[in-house]
Amino acid sequence: MATRDNIRGSLNNEYCLPKQSIARIVDAEETPQLLVSPHGKFIAYLYRSGPVDLHDISEPEVRTAGLRLSTFFTKSFARRNFYTSLRIETLPIKPDPLTSRRESFDVIPHEEGKRKLAHFKWNCDGDILAFSECFESEMYLNTYLVPERKLIRKKLCLNDTLCSPLKWVANRTLLVLKAANSNIQPPSKPRFPKRPIIRSHDNDQVKLAPTFQDLIKDDYDENLFKYYTTSKLVAVSVADNDAALMCKDVNGIEPGIYVNYEASPNGLYLKLDKLRAPFSRIVPYRYFGRRTTVHKLLVNKMRNRYSYEFELVREIAKVDAAEDIFHAHDTCRKGRRFCWWSEGHGAL
Structure with missing residues (x-):
């Protein structure tokens, strides 16, 4: 049943709210997600947001290559x-979990407002929790030292468009994907295309294929895709005095469009999955050509300062865009498709 205030608001073309009983159901707090540290000493409660508000829905979207992105180098807020x-x-400590004392403390409490937190990762020892934060249109990298109960924040424009932008490679060292074009204005749309768009239809290549939304249509869409998805690897280390985060550019790896990166279990090698041109205009980005390589991590220490360098070891795969496959059940693209590290040792 509509209230008098809601009827008056609808007549004045204003936003209206339902009855309080319905609003409480919609805005009810969701069950938090749990993230246990590797050694089982701590557990993180991640409280999720409710319905998306109008401010996030009204944010402009960048639609290209089958993606819907925000202008802050992340996926769409809406x-x-x-x-x-x-x-x-x-968590309770063995052998007497019933009598052991359990402590709970807020890292980012509810009273601080509606923040956008994501990509929570424990380090190997389980005493440092890293996560990203988008607050007031700015991106931050946060690390929380649990024993010291200390939160370290660093303003850093992470690239959250294609994969997780932060991963641990050592106990106190992170590899993060930083947006390579954060200090550059996005490309402007030309009044007319610089060249004609030519498409040919050959009867010999007619096949049943699905249609996709938001594909690359012209050079402007391709430039937008490269602008928002290009990133570079940066090594971030927690200082020895636990006072700050130190960032170092990684040598040996050029900026590119990375869809995945993963360190080996022993932390000596890095697997990189990178998209390569030409970019298709009939399939989304997940079917683009890609190159998979393995690099060796070299850490140099000079006067209490570290430098990180990666040396190419081997090219694992190099596949073209998957435009010629029949999209149906049990179909796959040509070439090597998946590779991952074996547990316990550095082997793919």
């Missing part, structure tokens, strides 16, 4: 739920 607060609790 189509993604972030975490808003974080709480950590100590």
